[in-house]
Amino acid sequence: MKVFMLGWEFPPFISGGLGTACHGLTRGLDHHGVEVLFVLPRPVESTSATHVRIVSPANLSDQPEDDEADELVDPQALFRHARFRTLPVTLHPYARPEDLRARGRTRITTRGASGGPAVPHASDGQPAAEPALTHGVRTGGPDHYGGDLFAEIERYAVLARRLARGQKFDLVHAHDWMTYPAGIAVALSRSKPLVVHVHSTEFDRSGLHVNQRIYDIERAGMHAATRVICVSHLTRNIVVKHYAVDPRKVEVVYNAVEEDGAPAGPPLPPITRDDKIVLFLGRITMQKGPEYFLAAAKRVLEVMDNVRFVMAGSGDMTRPMIELAAGMGIGHKVLFPGFLRGDDVRRIFEMADVYVMPSVSEPFGITPLEALSHDVPVIISKQSGVAELLTHALKVDFWDVDEMANKIVAVLRHPPLHATLRDHGSFEVSRLSWTDAAANCMKVYEAAVGRPAN
Amino acid sequence: MASVCFYFQVHQPFRLRRFSIFDRGADYFDDRANRDLIRRVADKCYLPANAVMLELIRKHEGRFRVAYSLSGTALEQLQRCAPPVLESFRRLARTGAVEFLSETYYHSLSFLYSREEFAEQVRLHRALVERLFEQTPTVFRNTELIYNNELAKVAAGLGYKVVLCEGADHILGYRSPAFLYNPPSTPGVKLLLKNYRLSDDIAFRFSDQAWAEYPLTADKFADWIQQVNGHGHVVNLFMDYETFGEHQWAETGIFEFLRHLPRAVLRSRDNDFKTPSQCAAAYPTSGEYDVPHMISWADVERDLSAWLGNAMQANALHELYRLEQAVKQTGDEKLLDDWRKLQSSDHFYYMCTKYFADGTVHKYFNPYDTPYDSFINFMNVLDNLRGRLGSAAK
Structure with missing residues (x-):
């Protein structure tokens, strides 16, 4: 054909x-x-x-x-x-x-x-x-x-x-x-x-x-x-x-997700840090729910201190989000590295403790699959197509920022939860070809x- | 002689409400959902099934007998939300044809973590059964038939001479669960082994239209029991009581099956019904049943993996039991009771990832969408409880 x-x-x-x-x-x-x-x-x-x-x-x-x-x-x-x-x-x-x-x-x-x-x-x-x-x-x-x-x-x-x-x-x-x-x-x-x-x-x-x-x-x-x-x-x-x-x-x-996509390229030097890292990766635009990510970040910081939030990507809401983070008084905890490619993406996944996709509307959402194939547990919006497919992911309504924060805290605080989500999730993704x-x-x-x- | 030995498990945990890391109060349990569920199961199972049992005991003038194990958490909730159910159990107790077994009050996994806590819960449960049913249990069954040689020894130490456990193929080998056995190092204890094939024919396969034996009639089942005659003494049918009306809906004909079974079994003069203690009194043992590693009646694995199969479960259990001394030192009865309610095995069963992707049997009465939600909720509650201990436990 x-x-x-x-x-x-x-x-x-x-x-x-x-x-x-x-x-x-x-x-x-x-x-x-x-x-x-x-x-x-x-x-x-x-x-x-x-x-x-x-x-x-x-x-x-x-x-x-x-x-x-x-x-x-x-x-x-x-x-x-x-x-x-x-x-x-x-x-x-x-x-x-x-x-x-x-x-x-x-x-x-x-x-x-x-x-x-x-x-x-x-x-x-x-x-x-x-x-x-x-x-x-x-x-x-x-x-x-x-x-x-x-x-x-x-x-x-x-x-x-x-x-x-x-x-x-x-x-x-x-x-x-x-x-x-x-x-x-x-x-x-x-x-x-x-x-x-x-x-x-x-x-x-x-x-x-x-x-x-x-x-x-x-x-x-x-x-x-x-x-x-x-x-x-x-x-x-x-x-x-x-x-x-x-x-x-x-x-x-x-x-x-690409079968040979996950750990490509040479090994990167180990990352040493004290803070936990919560990752947003995607276009910073209304559809992706960046403001819900920030609202959840604020709630997380109420109960945990050693956490940083990385919003990687570009988009029409980048500036407003930088301003919003500052306005919420959490500007020093939120990083905006811009649009990432190739090794930078791999690098940010290696640093991340959990990936969050708070999309308001996500027809599918390939990034959670990429996160899992890089051994990063994921929290995904219930309003996403990929939520139909993944069982070993935490799911949350994008607007429920308290629950999003609750789940972020849990993954950061409980290594067995992190490990179980990571292991089952990456196995699950490895079967999607x-x-x-x-x-x-x-x-x-x-x-x-x-x-x-x- | 083939004696049919029925034992039904009645258990309901105190299910947790949604508890976020941001919640501050110390009310952990979803009273409303628990009440609704108890009443639903009461209507579909406990009340109609108890009525059938009472009818059968009267009709067969004591020749039909059964045993129950009711967890303390189930009894408490029946007392609170469905008193007619408790009353119907008391009526059954008064027939003299019903035996009540001992277990841990909180249907807990305490045997695995704290012998002291285990013994306290067994005593608490025994006292409750004595008070409600005016009989002292002499037969012990541990949560989910979790068992090893050591359990028999500990049960003997608590005064029990009969223990129920799973008739696991990998331990029985060529031998039959139709005989009684001794644990190797505790010869004073008799073991009754669950006949899982015949038990599961009722509990799991009864309404399975793809099953070759469907539909299962009382006469057919009585024939299978009859085949044990001459090859053993007992047919131990151990199952959740919710089999009647809840796992197998009334529409499947499960109550009619139950209604007709005693007459079909008693048609042969060689058969009868006995309770566990009667079986132990009537029959000798036929060798040792050596169980060095833990077995249970759960899943195909018949091991602990339903409650301890992943890192989350191990972590949650470890963190829970780590608080034992600190909780007891407070002398705070409410705190102790909360801590103990968190020990019900169900909380850990909900965290099981084994069959999660297939979404099968672990779904029964499970209030969570995923094992992860269950773990997060439990750990948030535990975190709150830990906060109530003051600096002692930190």
Whole structure:
């Protein structure tokens, strides 16, 4: 089976769980012999560190059909059946239309215009592409939100459709809303079934302040799809309830954690310290519940002194959280190291005594799996998809800061609790594999195309 | 001759309320939930089952006999929340066909941690049984049939000549639980071994439609008992009383089964019903039952792992019993009683991670979502209790 897969971030160019999930799933599918052509927007920043790197179109002159697509090559040969293409579009990870406007138009780059035919570019408030592409959803029109992001999404759809012309595949698999218009366009133009993969919904990201245009794109994608994959039952319920999708076509495929991901790299020097460390790791944004973490921290400090709270990550609420911690009088106990990558992530897990994920709404939540695979016990929000999957984790309502504090104190005070959670939890996580997740995904493919995947 | 020896366990712990590290008071127990649960079990099990027992004893004019062990914590709660149940047990006691056994008052694991505390709890329980049922127990069963050679010796020291324990395959080998045995170093004590196959046919498999013997009728079961005739003396059917109406719902026909069983068993003149002390008086022993390591009637392992299988359980028990001297030195009766209520084995059973992922039998009456929640709650209570001791215990 050949899959035309549309994503918008991929390691090492990631800022969140989506890229990690796409990478794991693609490796899992690769293991099963599924041929994946993974199409991505061009990464915003480029480091040549890991799995795939970019080859410019000049080196690919023998491929006239996808003249605007960069090939990403895989120097470590992690993939046997997967290929990667980047399109000259900028879909900033976790971008919000309002963010792009705030940052100004300089962020929007269209570097791929390397002699290719003219592609509609975003231009001040003008419709960017053929409206028919997105199945009746207007994505490029004037709006009080910046039109730029939607224009880039539209460009992505146009370029993806063009790239697809020269490719053979059995179905289209699109990850999250930014790729849905492209997914619909490719599936329609080639009469192939579409599978959309819901890693999060507008309700998770925005709470009550739902962006109607994003909602419309999500809804159109879900309704156009032959099958919808959700990362949890929590998300499946939202998809069925808030997007009115026929429950019979919505399946749950849980994420996993990289099998070889845990203790990679050289051993780090031992950490000597007196304080216990409670870790928050994720985007510091409303969806992740950072203020509940701080409220719990304050309660913990009422009964324990030798504790520090680390809020690793970046996001629109970083500054307000720094101010909030100071205002609560616990500023000296809370550290903000910023966004961490690679060895820094490993390092912070090695330091941490407990990882807390107080998310207000978390469709899945891969980070607790990573914490456990690094032998860090986890306290997770009951409002998370991963809570459905993990049994050896402490679970708490995100708003119940007293209970969150109660559990943090317990893990810090009682080594046997820490050890039991850690040992059972890491064992439990070691049994979750992307190979199995990919096998579940293939069942969905089979249902979508109406025949066995391989 | 095959004597059917029924022993039913009646136990309810004082379950803890949700107790956070931020809680300050010293009220640890969820009175309301405990009351509701006791009343529910009373309605579904204790009252209807006691009524059937009384009816059977009268109908068979003393030829039907049973034994009970009621923990002190269960008796206290029945007294407080379900007096009619206690009254029905007293009525059964007055028939003369019912024997009451000795155990630790708090259904505790004290034998493993403090012989002194263990002996005190056995005495407390014996006094309560004497007061409520006007008979002095002569047969001992330890919490969850936890047993080893040493327990027999200690029980003998407390005046017991008969002890109940599990008929574990790995100790019996080719031998049968249908005979009585002696512990190796305490020849004065007779052991009655649970016939776990026949006991579990009733307690666990009765309503299992996937079981080859389903449905189990009184006649079929009586046939199995009949097969023991000539190959042993006793069929020891030991089980939780909640089997009737709670583990096996009334709709499964468990009460009808019970109602018909005595007549089916007594149809053969070679069979009868005996209480544990009657069995011990009637039959000789057939060798030694040597148990150097602890056994119990729990789970497939028949060991202590249900209460001591992980680090949290070991830690909680150790921390609890470490306070013994300090608690007793205060002379504070309420504090002592609170500390003892924390000893009920259930609190540690809830912390068991063994079958947690499968979510099976440990769920019965378990107020916690996870073993971790149970541990955290228990340790918070213990922390509070420790605070009441003053500087002595710190």
